Amino acid sequence: MKHKRKFMFEMIRGLAAIVIAIAVAFVLILLSSDSPGTALECLLIRPVFSGGSLNVKSIWAILGRMTPIIFTGLGVCVMFSANQFNLAGEGTTMLGGFIGGLIAIYIPMSAGLHPAVCILAGAVVGGLAMLIPAIIKVKLNASEMVCSLMLNYVIMYIILHFLNNTFADRSKGATQTYPFLETAKVTKLIPGTELTWGFLAAIAATAVIAVFMFRTRWGYAIRMIGINESFSKYSGMKVGAVIIASQVIGGLLSGMGGAIEALGRYNTFLWKELPGYGWTGMTVAILAKNNPIMVPFAALFIAYLNRGCELMSIYAGVPSEMIDIIQAVIFLFFAAEQFMAKTRQKIVVKDAKEDMREKQLAAEGGNA
Amino acid sequence: MFEQLISMVFTTSFGYSIIRITSPILFAALAAVVAEKAGVSNIGLEGIMGISALFGVLFAYRTNNWLVGVLGALVVGAFLGLIMGFFALKLKTDIILAGIAINLMGGGGTIFLLYLFTGLKGNTASLTTPAMLTPRINIPLIQDIPVLGPILSGHSILTYVAFLLVLLVWVLLYKTATGLQIRAVGENPNAADSVGVSVLKIQYIALAISGALSGLGGAYMSMYYSQSWNTGIIAGRGFIALAAQAMGQGEPVGAMLSSLLFGFASALGNKMEGMPGFSSYLVAAIPYAVTIIGLVLYAAATIKRIKKTRK
Numbered sequence: 001m002k003h004k005r006k007f008m009f010e011m012i013r014g015l016a017a018i019v020i021a022i023a024v025a026f027v028l029i030l031l032s033s034d035s036p037g038t039a040l041e042c043l044l045i046r047p048v049f050s051g052g053s054l055n056v057k058s059i060w061a062i063l064g065r066m067t068p069i070i071f072t073g074l075g076v077c078v079m080f081s082a083n084q085f086n087l088a089g090e091g092t093t094m095l096g097g098f099i100g101g102l103i104a105i106y107i108p109m110s111a112g113l114h115p116a117v118c119i120l121a122g123a124v125v126g127g128l129a130m131l132i133p134a135i136i137k138v139k140l141n142a143s144e145m146v147c148s149l150m151l152n153y154v155i156m157y158i159i160l161h162f163l164n165n166t167f168a169d170r171s172k173g174a175t176q177t178y179p180f181l182e183t184a185k186v187t188k189l190i191p192g193t194e195l196t197w198g199f200l201a202a203i204a205a206t207a208v209i210a211v212f213m214f215r216t217r218w219g220y221a222i223r224m225i226g227i228n229e230s231f232s233k234y235s236g237m238k239v240g241a242v243i244i245a246s247q248v249i250g251g252l253l254s255g256m257g258g259a260i261e262a263l264g265r266y267n268t269f270l271w272k273e274l275p276g277y278g279w280t281g282m283t284v285a286i287l288a289k290n291n292p293i294m295v296p297f298a299a300l301f302i303a304y305l306n307r308g309c310e311l312m313s314i315y316a317g318v319p320s321e322m323i324d325i326i327q328a329v330i331f332l333f334f335a336a337e338q339f340m341a342k343t344r345q346k347i348v349v350k351d352a353k354e355d356m357r358e359k360q361l362a363a364e365g366g367n368a
Numbered sequence: 369m370f371e372q373l374i375s376m377v378f379t380t381s382f383g384y385s386i387i388r389i390t391s392p393i394l395f396a397a398l399a400a401v402v403a404e405k406a407g408v409s410n411i412g413l414e415g416i417m418g419i420s421a422l423f424g425v426l427f428a429y430r431t432n433n434w435l436v437g438v439l440g441a442l443v444v445g446a447f448l449g450l451i452m453g454f455f456a457l458k459l460k461t462d463i464i465l466a467g468i469a470i471n472l473m474g475g476g477g478t479i480f481l482l483y484l485f486t487g488l489k490g491n492t493a494s495l496t497t498p499a500m501l502t503p504r505i506n507i508p509l510i511q512d513i514p515v516l517g518p519i520l521s522g523h524s525i526l527t528y529v530a531f532l533l534v535l536l537v538w539v540l541l542y543k544t545a546t547g548l549q550i551r552a553v554g555e556n557p558n559a560a561d562s563v564g565v566s567v568l569k570i571q572y573i574a575l576a577i578s579g580a581l582s583g584l585g586g587a588y589m590s591m592y593y594s595q596s597w598n599t600g601i602i603a604g605r606g607f608i609a610l611a612a613q614a615m616g617q618g619e620p621v622g623a624m625l626s627s628l629l630f631g632f633a634s635a636l637g638n639k640m641e642g643m644p645g646f647s648s649y650l651v652a653a654i655p656y657a658v659t660i661i662g663l664v665l666y667a668a669a670t671i672k673r674i675k676k677t678r679k
Contacts, residue, residue, distance in 0.1 A: 032484045085464050132660070140667035145411065145464065146614060147663060149607040150656045157653035165647055273600075279475075282468060319483045324476030331469040336459035 017333035039316035064194030071257025072281025075250035082246035088148035089278030091155035093258035096122030100259025101269035104184030126255015134247035186264035196264035383519035390631030395585030396609030406574030411467030414606025415474025421586030445583020491598035
């Protein structure tokens with residue numbers, strides 16, 4: 001198949017998946033809302049335009065929401081590229097936020113250094129946590145998937161234990177820690193909005209991971225192992241080490257995202273359940289087809305829909321959880337290799353015929 | 369404190385609660401066994417349980433009849449299994465990803481569906497009537513046996529179905545033609561195909577059975593265990609079931625034993641929760657931690673065995 005046509009086909013296929021998802025959303029809205037018109041407007045238009053002008057505040061909010069899911073999305077990209085179905089992005093995000101938060105509360109530092117240390121610590125702890133499923137996978141060949149799923153819950157309950165019994169601010173009605181020190185906060189990129197410096201960090205991380213995956217030996221090894229593990233082993237790659245590395249990098253990224261989100265968006269640590277960014281990161285990675293460069297775009301799309309669903313629940317009474325159904329539908333069709341396979345078949349046949357004709361012409365030209 | 373714990377463990381009520389907690393995990397673990405035998409990993413168990421738990425309650429509410437609810441949950445579960453099959457087998461979505469999508473649907477999606485059908489947000493506690501809950505069964509004769517009686521008798525009818533299903537799934541897999549085909553497809557799809565077994569058909573069947581079994585697990589949760597449906601009702605039981613399948617070496621009886629182990633860990637956790645000096649949160653982590661430890665021990669044992677046979 002010719003490159004350009006293949007690319008076009010992939011684009012159309014992706015769009016078709018999105019159109020199906022939006023169509024499902026339409027049906028659900030028609031069923032659940034008394035004012036479907038308003039609901040649709042909220043979902044599709046109001047995140048950007050409201051009352052005839054640009055909804056600037058909402059746009060910054062969308063960009064702000066992208067931050068954590070870019071990080072988890074990148075992490076999933078790296079792990080899925082190596083064919084490691086590690087699903088502990090949830091737990092490591094929460095853990096990164098918690099550890100980053102503790103340092104932000106208890107260890108005073110100068111303003112510039114403080115958030116950096118918190119975020120780094122969050123990342124390191126996230127990476128260390130991923131060592132558990134990774135090492136168990138490599139040394140004992142036990143499913144990293146089951147292990148990472150269990151790990152999410154173990155991490156969550158351990159954090160809840162410390163949050164409730166050790167670090168809780170008893171003067172508050174709700175369970176939360178003492179406030180973060182001012183020096184530790186990830187400051188706003190634009191004052192008065194939800195957009196923090198974390199967004200730029202996320203874009204930078206995207207660039208770093210893209211270079212890592214496409215321009216370094218380790219990145220190449222990760223992708224090769226994902227394509228064919230046996231071949232990689234016999235061609236002399238240290239498969240075990242690379243598999244562990246891919247999962248640790250995944251943990252580093254989600255831990256980092258968790259810390260940035262906690263310090264950028266809140267004044268104290270108050271997550272009482274898994275934050276959900278890990279799962280959303282998976283949708284992002286699927287949309288991006290495990291290509292780090294596409295992650296911010298996929299994250300933008302999801303953040304936009306998320307914002308739309310939120311507005312819809314405020315103004316049209318449709319529960320914002322509809323986003324999960326839309327995500328699931330996109331997920332299923334996007335990852336479906338055989339979705340629109342007949343069209344692809346037609347393109348392949350057409351290409352082959354053209355090739356043959358060209359060759360024939362060339363051969364006739366040579367004879368003449 | 370240790371003595372206190374021991375004295376708590378050696379009570380009939382403790383034995384009773386192990387069985388009560390094990391039941392939903394057992395349904396899902398059997399679901400995992402059937403799917404895995406056919407060579408498809410059904411990680412959507414968690415989501416299927418949540419969705420069918422909700423539909424079970426809704427069906428039971430409409431008819432004010434628990435049996436309709438249970439059957440409804442079973443059918444919805446089987447249907448979801450087939451949907452997973454459609455995407456994984458026909459459209460070639462990676463089966464793991466199809467499972468994750470179903471789980472997404474089971475998370476926030478169910479909250480939306482609940483609102484869509486009833487206008488309620490978050491839980492169905494206000495709908496529950498006694499006729500909607502699966503009845504407890506006192507087994508004649510057995511209930512009069514000292515010690516064993518109070519442990520084994522007086523459970524939900526679904527609990528007995530679950531343990532009966534261990535036998536039925538074993539019979540299905542090892543004593544029927546379909547079971548032979550399921551195992552053949554799981555072990556070597558090409559070989560099965562070459563002798564005329566329709567691999568796709570068998571995998572669809574396995575996923576439908578798997579979905580139906582997890583549907584029953586969901587029904588147990590919402591129509592007995594929690595007495596209503598709420599967000600997060602499944603709380604990782606579908607995932608624990610996957611681990612139970614792995615630890616049980618993919619066999620029905622093995623899956624039952626490992627489900628009982630998790631039941632034991634949870635029941636112990638519940639007992640410890642009330643005692644001073646134990647954090648309820650750390651206790652809640654125990655079943656999940658036990659799962660990881662169990663997985664590690666099992667994997668280590670397997671590797672040792674392989675090394676031995678090589679020598």
